[in-house]
Amino acid sequence: MSDLPPPPRLPVTFRPGHTRAILLTAGVVIFLVISGIAMLLEHLGPGSRLSFILTGALIFWALAQLARVKVVADESGVTVVNIAGKRRLAWAEIVRVNLRPGDPWVFLDLSDGTSLPALGIQPGIAKQRAIADARALRALAEAHSASSALPHEPRS
The missing domain is CATH 1.20.5 (Single alpha-helices involved in coiled-coils or other helix-helix interfaces)
Structure with a gap:
């Protein structure tokens, strides 16, 4: 837990x-x-x-x-808007949310083995806010991956 x-x-x-x-x-x-x-x-x-x-x-x-950079989370997944593009991810695609010391922004480790920068959460000026936002996004990712990993009851 x-x-x-x-x-x-x-x-x-x-x-x-x-x-x-x-x-x-x-x-x-x-x-x-x-x-x-x-x-x-x-x-x-x-x-x-x-x-x-x-x-x-x-x-x-x-x-x-x-x-314009931002990260929008909703029931079905996450939309990452970076400088040059926008990408929609399902919750199941997000393996881990990382914000390590010295990172310029959050990185999302994805199920395909790649990493996506999420410039909407960056610790430049408001470091504590970025840490809180990264924790919130991590909690959302873990909650949604846990709920999608629950076994479904068979229907009779």
């Missing part, structure tokens, strides 16, 4: 709140500063101004992509 706390109610979303707020705020500020500079520089033509604004928008988009 595990000494994990009881799992949280489903559905639950894990995301790095502080990191997300910082990235989105920085993206807005950078976009506004670059756009403001484009408007203040009198010698720039319309094409150059547009390129400044598009550069600011591209930087904002890149930071927004970094901020």
Whole structure:
């Protein structure tokens, strides 16, 4: 038996709140500063101004992509949204939830022998929150793997 706390109610979303707020705020500020500079520089033509604004928008988009990471757990499994992709996993596919000292984020060990990074739980700024989230996801994975491993009663 595990000494994990009881799992949280489903559905639950894990995301790095502080990191997300910082990235989105920085993206807005950078976009506004670059756009403001484009408007203040009198010698720039319309094409150059547009390129400044598009550069600011591209930087904002890149930071927004970094901020969109999350892990969503529901009754049927887990959806991991990382920077470049999204993957849906059934509970039975998750063998172990790992967050070791020094890890930049949680890793999910999968039944096919691979490991999937779950960037939605990362100990960068809020280490204690990430540890609590990793424990909660681990408790959910163990609870769902235990319930799926129970033998089914034969029907007569």
